[in-house]
Amino acid sequence: MKKNRLKNVFLMLSMISLSILLTVIPTTFSIYRQNMGLWTSYMHKDKQILETDFYKSNVFEFNVLRPILYWMGESVSDVDSNISNYINENTYYEDVTKGLDEYGNEIKETKERKPTKEEAKNDLLNKVNYGRNQLNQIQNIKFMVKNTKTNEYYTNTEYKTFDEFDKNIDEYTNIKIDKNNSNRSYIKTINKKVSENPTHYIEGKLLDATPEENLEVHMSFPKLLSNVEISDKVYNEYHQYTQTIKEVYICLILMIVNIIVFIISAVTYKKIKINEDHDEGILTKLSNKVPIDIILWLMAIDFLLYVPFSLSYYQGYRYMIEKICAVIGAYLLIYAAYTINRRSKKYDKKIYILKETIVYKLYKILKNTVISGLKASKEIPLIKRIIIVSIGITFIGGVVSVLLYELIYNEVMLLFGIPMSMLLFTLYIVKKLAYLSDIIEGTSRIKTGELDYKIDILGNDSFTNLAENINNIGEGLEKSIETQLRSERMKSELITNVSHDLKTPLTSIINYVELIKKEEVSPEHVNDYIKVLDQKSKRLKILIEDLFEASKASSGNLELNMENIDIVQLLRQSIGEMEEKLSNSNLDIRLNLSSEKINIYADGRRMYRVFENLLSNISKYSLPSTRVYIDLLEDDESVIITMKNISSYELNFDATEITERFKRADESRNTEGSGLGLAISKDLVNLQGGKFSVEIDGDLFKSILAFPKIGK
Numbered sequence: 001m002k003k004n005r006l007k008n009v010f011l012m013l014s015m016i017s018l019s020i021l022l023t024v025i026p027t028t029f030s031i032y033r034q035n036m037g038l039w040t041s042y043m044h045k046d047k048q049i050l051e052t053d054f055y056k057s058n059v060f061e062f063n064v065l066r067p068i069l070y071w072m073g074e075s076v077s078d079v080d081s082n083i084s085n086y087i088n089e090n091t092y093y094e095d096v097t098k099g100l101d102e103y104g105n106e107i108k109e110t111k112e113r114k115p116t117k118e119e120a121k122n123d124l125l126n127k128v129n130y131g132r133n134q135l136n137q138i139q140n141i142k143f144m145v146k147n148t149k150t151n152e153y154y155t156n157t158e159y160k161t162f163d164e165f166d167k168n169i170d171e172y173t174n175i176k177i178d179k180n181n182s183n184r185s186y187i188k189t190i191n192k193k194v195s196e197n198p199t200h201y202i203e204g205k206l207l208d209a210t211p212e213e214n215l216e217v218h219m220s221f222p223k224l225l226s227n228v229e230i231s232d233k234v235y236n237e238y239h240q241y242t243q244t245i246k247e248v249y250i251c252l253i254l255m256i257v258n259i260i261v262f263i264i265s266a267v268t269y270k271k272i273k274i275n276e277d278h279d280e281g282i283l284t285k286l287s288n289k290v291p292i293d294i295i296l297w298l299m300a301i302d303f304l305l306y307v308p309f310s311l312s313y314y315q316g317y318r319y320m321i322e323k324i325c326a327v328i329g330a331y332l333l334i335y336a337a338y339t340i341n342r343r344s345k346k347y348d349k350k351i352y353i354l355k356e357t358i359v360y361k362l363y364k365i366l367k368n369t370v371i372s373g374l375k376a377s378k379e380i381p382l383i384k385r386i387i388i389v390s391i392g393i394t395f396i397g398g399v400v401s402v403l404l405y406e407l408i409y410n411e412v413m414l415l416f417g418i419p420m421s422m423l424l425f426t427l428y429i430v431k432k433l434a435y436l437s438d439i440i441e442g443t444s445r446i447k448t449g450e451l452d453y454k455i456d457i458l459g460n461d462s463f464t465n466l467a468e469n470i471n472n473i474g475e476g477l478e479k480s481i482e483t484q485l486r487s488e489r490m491k492s493e494l495i496t497n498v499s500h501d502l503k504t505p506l507t508s509i510i511n512y513v514e515l516i517k518k519e520e521v522s523p524e525h526v527n528d529y530i531k532v533l534d535q536k537s538k539r540l541k542i543l544i545e546d547l548f549e550a551s552k553a554s555s556g557n558l559e560l561n562m563e564n565i566d567i568v569q570l571l572r573q574s575i576g577e578m579e580e581k582l583s584n585s586n587l588d589i590r591l592n593l594s595s596e597k598i599n600i601y602a603d604g605r606r607m608y609r610v611f612e613n614l615l616s617n618i619s620k621y622s623l624p625s626t627r628v629y630i631d632l633l634e635d636d637e638s639v640i641i642t643m644k645n646i647s648s649y650e651l652n653f654d655a656t657e658i659t660e661r662f663k664r665a666d667e668s669r670n671t672e673g674s675g676l677g678l679a680i681s682k683d684l685v686n687l688q689g690g691k692f693s694v695e696i697d698g699d700l701f702k703s704i705l706a707f708p709k710i711g712k
Contacts, residue, residue: 013265019330066209073210074131172223293357451478574611613677
């Protein structure tokens with residue numbers, strides 16, 4: 001806890017010292033800039049950035065010498081010679097009355113005119129008096145100025161020549177300026193050290209301060225100036241300069257001290273290690289709750305206030321208040337930057353801190369609102385949507401009608417909105433119906449087997465939902481069918497492979513059983529075993545053959561010899577060959593066959609197998625001493641064969657289940673059947689282009705085969 005507090009103390013110290021530093025630096029720059037330069041003037045070779053001697057500074061050259069030289073030029077100006085130039089260069093403006101307006105007021109007009117000689121002379125004399133008055137107010141200087149053309153001179157001493165002036169007056173700083181056509185010079189002597197610059201250099205620095213030519217000036221300044229008159233130009237500049245130098249030194253000291261404090265406190269702050277999970281202070285918790293963009297806005301406002309306060313420079317109580325405000329502003333800027341940096345550390349990339357802005361949160365709210373609105377719009381029933389659209393179109397039509405009426409001022413324009421609304425509404429309905437037509441067409445194409453067909457998704461309404469759902473149904477059907485086909489193919493391949501692998505060892509078993517039967521075996525009961533083994537192996541052979549055929553039939557991997565066959569003759573032949581089995585089951589066969597020849601397009605061998613399977617099932621599962629009805633009928637398009645028998649078992653299953661492989665009516669499986677007969681028959685009929693179905697009515701079992709007639 002103590003380390004946490006100590007670290008915070010050094011953090012605050014570093015921020016305060018940096019804030020003072022950021023205020024002192026621009027303040028020093030402002031002081032340096034606003035005083036026309038505290039550096040050494042152009043007259044001296046020993047240049048210094050901060051000149052401590054007032055007379056060697058740039059301030060003395062520009063703020064003191066130039067205005068004094070101007071006043072001296074005015075004080076000995078050649079009035080008579082300058083009258084004509086003054087008249088040409090100046091203009092007077094006078095208001096002249098031209099008459100009266102309709103209300104009796106004077107009509108005045110401003111006219112320009114040149115001054116008269118008398119007026120020009122008076123103005124020039126006033127300038128001379130102004131220059132002398134300004135010079136008389138300067139008590140910290142001894143001077144003599146002379147117009148070398150008129151020999152008129154002006155001085156604040158009792159001496160009448162420059163020789164007398166130079167002989168009797170020799171202060172700390174002495175200046176001689178000669179501005180004549182033949183001789184132009186500026187000589188400054190400070191503490192017996194003479195400084196002089198070429199003529200071309202001082203023309204733009206000093207001599208252009210006065211328009212008067214033919215001047216010679218001698219001036220002398222004491223080392224220590226006295227405050228004898230508040231309006232003394234020299235003393236005022238000297239006093240301000242010395243104060244400014246002190247302020248600059250104070251600023252430099254503050255800079256050095258705060259740089260040292262900042263470095264020490266910042267390094268110490270970095271070295272102190274604390275637990276990152278410590279409780280945050282109240283100020284930190286409050287700053288964490290402020291959104292980042294609010295902090296940035298406050299920083300911008302703070303910066304706009306900080307800059308003028310830090311750059312301001314003048315003397316007085318308000319000046320100190322502004323500097324304190326600048327320090328506070330700099331501290332707030334630093335703390336805000338520190339807060340943003342601290343909060344950004346919890347993100348992988350610092351740019352992610354923008355997630356804590358109000359703008360980002362508003363964007364998320366707007367985005368979620370739009371998404372929610374789009375989802376909600378999909379749930380709006382079509383009839384409500386049409387009503388909303390019709391109301392909106394009607395409102396727009398009314399507004400347009402009113403606007404046209406306001407523009408054209410014709411009552412007929414009020415009726416313009418009615419047909420326009422009807423037209424827009426009709427266009428909307430037609431557009432929706434056209435999309436509905438596309439959906440219906442797409443549904444038909446998917447229904448006919450184009451499962452990969454996609455309906456275009458347009459808009460965002462109930463029709464859009466319908467189109468998306470239909471597309472999803474098509475994709476689901478396609479995937480389901482593909483999965484089912486793959487599964488059936490794998491099962492068929494498995495059955496085929498297993499059946500093929502079982503055939504070889506089973507054939508060997510049957511052959512060896514036949515060989516054993518030919519041998520004399522004892523004891524006698526072993527023959528019974530051999531008989532059972534013979535029966536079961538032959539049944540297993542039939543089962544494997546049926547299984548192999550069923551697999552080939554279901555997968556469509558059968559070679560068919562399709563031809564026109566007489567189905568009546570084939571059916572009679574099949575019944576004749578199965579007559580013994582049927583008779584042994586004590587069944588009465590009732591035939592209803594046409595006496596004429598009826599042809600279908602099928603494979604005779606495969607159809608015989610179908611009839612054999614069906615008649616075999618009838619002989620196995622029919623109730624003894626019952627009748628079996630076999631009908632062969634035809635209509636305009638089909639040939640229909642129906643076989644009906646009464647089952648000896650309860651038919652407690654669905655009619656579609658009995659045509660599946662290994663499905664038997666005898667659930668106990670005590671009979672010889674394999675459960676493949678009907679499945680094989682169905683697959684063979686379907687492969688030949690026919691239809692096979694089973695119907696159950698109580699104990700009545702009905703098998704129905706339908707084939708197209710020849711030519712259909």
